[in-house]
Amino acid sequence: METYLWITSVWGIYLTAVVFFGGMAWRIYQWATTPKSPVRLGMFPKPKSGAGRFGKLLADTFIAPQSAKIEPTMWIFAMAFHVAALGAFVGHLRLIREFPLLPAWLGEAGMNTFAAWSGSIAGTLMLVGVLFWIARRTFGPYKNLSVPEDYLLLFLLLGVIVMGDHMRFVYGGVVHAATYREWFVSLLTFKPEIPAELLASNVGVSLGTHMLFTDLLLMYFPFSKLVHAIGAFSSNLVRSE
Amino acid sequence: MDSTQLTTLTGVIDKKMNRQLKQYLDICARCAICKDACHQYVGTGDFKYLPARRAELIRQIYKKYFTKTGEFVPALYEARDPDENLLDELYDSTYACTGCRRCMYYCPFSIDTAWILSVAKAILIAAGKGNEMLGQLADAAIFKGDNAEMFNDVMVSGFEDIQEEVRAITGNPNSQVPVNKEGADILYVALAGAHSIRPAAVIFEEAGENWTISMFEAANYGFFYGDVEKARLITKRYIDEAKRLGVKEIVVPECGHAYRVAEFFYEAWSKEPMPFKISHILEKVDQYIKSGRITVDKGLIEGKVTYHDPCQLGRNGGKFEEPRDIVKAVTDNFVDLTPNRAEQWCCGGGGGIVAMEEFKDVRLASGIKKVEQLKASGATVLACPCENCRLQIEELNEVHELGLQVWQVIDLVVAAMPLKGTKPTHV
Structure with a gap:
């Protein structure tokens, strides 16, 4: 298990970081160096001021009100997934340092309870979202639109979420943020080590598999349609040009 | 497929590549939210008319020839050559598209399918599969521009007939359909057909507008056909005419694409700033009514x-x-x-x-x-x-x-x- 963790959760993460950040930089460079469309591709109604355009960009990108209007079901699941993913990301920041204020208010036990609840909700919503998408792609009348890339990404996401949920639901009461933080901060300071608590139970297998899927997902990220995470800003901005 | 054709068709994408196109091809999540936006997909249920599917055909070529991942693992994206199968489906889905951009309105990333299909049209034309009818109509319009003097007499006599009709409607024997009037403020570029000119002339004359009629029509089949050069030449006919007559403003008729071509596309095609104000005729009519230059009575139109x-x-x-x-x-x-x-x-x-x-x-x-x-x-x-x-x-x-x-x-x-x-x- 120790070898598995060293591969997926130490060296794998370093490799992923290089591929992910390098890939995203390369992607942005490619977009930035391709000349703009000679034709203004905006549509109406179009905000007149710069602030209006910026506001519309934020609303279109983060809320997608038009999409909500035409397909509310899809919008609810997509919104739930993205908000939960954002919540999960924020929760994972505890890997770097403990949140300010919250632990002081809640106490150590309170903080663990809070993390258990919020992590469980986020993890469940993401799981539901991904299962909905898999079902929609597989059984929808337009399933022919899907290509293997779509299923690969959903499979990787499913792996990340299921193993994350496994750690949250099965080992949530056993291993707390401080232990994971010890491991993650050691990576950030380039003195990688794997704490004994992670090797003492099967939580190490869960973490290793969670990280395996995460590594694969993030390494593929810059070369997949997931670049909509950054591309959506400029493509939505063009709408107001 | 043979390599010369392949080079030609991928070359079209390369030549047409721009940031927006690249992003649209890179970021589409195939979420299919566009399906309910498209009147053709809703009306027929035919998969090929699903907006994301129309774009997907171009994406398949792009993935194979313009991205490393698609080059190495084409199966992941169903990336493929622009072969006969692909081009046949592309022909149907592209030329059927009305370019309404309703799918773009509802897309969470505002992907402009019509913009992707403008590349599809260029590919089809390069493959010798452009729509013949649209191509012929475009060529006829360009021919008319190149041989304007050949059409002059018949056009002028047509305008004289319309002028008689206008006088009958206004009851004013001095009402005119001014032709080739230098120093006019407005060049009205109508559609082919008296129906597009007669009511406009009545309104311009009653509003006391200093206008003149264009020898050319505003419709642009080069735009529909998908050939930028043809579309530019067709528009250039009345731009040159407006320059020659020294007008201040070009007014386009009750025609959807004519307005978009003049206001949004021509500058990009000609690579020079539009020297005239472009207005739609209804902008002018709205101003005439609001400023009292023409009078309209409610109650003369029956029905809802x-x-x-x-x-x-x-x-x-x-x-x-x-x-x-x-x-x-x-x-x-x-x-x-x-x-x-x-x-x-x-x-x-x-x-x-x-x-x-x-x-x-x-x-x-x-x-x-x-x-x-x-x-x-x-x-x-x-x-x-x-x-x-x-x-x-x-x-x-x-x-x-x-x-x-x-x-x-x-x-x-x-x-x-x-x-x-x-x-x-x-x-």
């Missing part, structure tokens, strides 16, 4: 009136309120369609599809949403400022027995003007 936003004028041109204000000025009995403005359903007749007989079935099937909207409105008169929309809706009107009168907005205005001459009947 509704208004259809042509996609190129509304969602893609931004003229939502001027036409509505005009219609509301001529009747108190106005009802809007639901949905309307930016969410207005495409009638199914745009993008040159009415000129292509082979798409008649899909065109009529795709009009079902418009038919539902019109029925629900309970209107008996439809004001519609776009020629292609009118042709489509008139056909839907017959097929579905809607009992609707389909009017140009300027015809409604003339019918509501208290003039001394004979009232024109609805055409």
Whole structure:
């Protein structure tokens, strides 16, 4: 298990970081160096001021009100997934340092309870979202639109979420943020080590598999349609040009 | 497929590549939210008309020849060559598309499928599969531009006939259809056909406008065909004419794409700033009514009136309120369609599809949403400022027995003007 963790959760993460950040930089460079469309591709109604355009960009990108209007079901699941993913990301920041204020208010036990609840909700919503998408792609009348890339990404996401949920639901009461933080901060300071608590139970297998899927997902990220995470800003901005 | 053709077709994508196209091809999540936005997919249920699928065909070529991942693992993206199979489907899905951009309106990333399909058209043309009818109509328009003097006499005599009709309507023997008038303020670029000129002339004359009629029509089949150079040459005909006559403003008629071409596309095609103000005729008419330069009476139009936003004028041109204000000025009995403005359903007749007989079935099937909207409105008169929309809706009107009168907005205005001459009947 120790070898598995060293591969997926130490060296794998370093490799992923290089591929992910390098890939995203390369992607942005490619977009930035391709000349703009000679034709203004905006549509109406179009905000007149710069602030209006910026506001519309934020609303279109983060809320997608038009999409909500035409397909509310899809919008609810997509919104739930993205908000939960954002919540999960924020929760994972505890890997770097403990949140300010919250632990002081809640106490150590309170903080663990809070993390258990919020992590469980986020993890469940993401799981539901991904299962909905898999079902929609597989059984929808337009399933022919899907290509293997779509299923690969959903499979990787499913792996990340299921193993994350496994750690949250099965080992949530056993291993707390401080232990994971010890491991993650050691990576950030380039003195990688794997704490004994992670090797003492099967939580190490869960973490290793969670990280395996995460590594694969993030390494593929810059070369997949997931670049909509950054591309959506400029493509939505063009709408107001 | 043979390598020369392959190089040619991928070369087209390379030449047409720009940031927006690249992003659209990179970021589409194939979420299919666009499916309910497209009148053709909704009307036919045919997979090839799903907007994301139309774009996907170009994406498949792009992935294989312009991305490393697609080059190494084409199966992951179903990336493939632009072979006969692909081109055949692409022909149907591209030339059937009316370019209404309703899918872009609802897309969470605002992906402009029509912009992707402009590359599809260039590929089809390079493969010798451009639509022949549209190509011929475009060539005929360019020929007319190159040989203007050949058409001069017949055009001028046609305008004289229209001038007689205008005088009969206004009851004013001095009403004119000015031809080749240097120093006019406005060059009115009409459509081919007296119906597009007569009511406009009545309004311009009654408003005391200093205008002149163009020898060329505003319709642009080069734009529908998808050949930028042809489209540029067709537009250039009246741009050159406007320069020669020294006008200040070009006014385009009740035609959706003519406005978009002049206002949004020509600068990009000609690579020079547009030297004239571009207006839609309904902007002018709205100003004439609001400033009192022409008078319209309510009550002369019978029945409940509704208004259809042509996609190129509304969602893609931004003229939502001027036409509505005009219609509301001529009747108190106005009802809007639901949905309307930016969410207005495409009638199914745009993008040159009415000129292509082979798409008649899909065109009529795709009009079902418009038919539902019109029925629900309970209107008996439809004001519609776009020629292609009118042709489509008139056909839907017959097929579905809607009992609707389909009017140009300027015809409604003339019918509501208290003039001394004979009232024109609805055409």
